[in-house]
Amino acid sequence: MTQVPHDDRLNDLETRFTFLDDAxxxxxxxxxxxxxxxxxxxxxxxxxxRELSALRTGLAGDVRDEPPPPHY
Structure with a gap:
């Protein structure tokens, strides 16, 4: 097993750190x-x-005030 010089290891670690920092x-x-x-x-x-609630409230009030359909 060959040993990588310390400078190469340090450069590799700095490169990896820079990549991770960017990520x-x-x-x-x-x-x-x-x-x-x-x-x-x-x-x-x-x-x-809020709009749906307002529409439901408005429709519920209007339906009761309308006259029945003509076929009744």
Missing amino acids: VSSLNDSEAQQSQRLLQLENALAELR
Whole structure:
């Protein structure tokens, strides 16, 4: 088994560290973007729920006030 000189090992470790550091940075950026998108989607869902609730309330009141269909 041959020993790799210390300088070569150090260069290899520094290269790997740089790659991993870049990967972690990319993952952090992706996570931040996904968190922001999730917040936007949660807000949109809450707004849709409010609109649906308002529509249900409005429809329930209007149906009772309408006259019966002509065939009755």
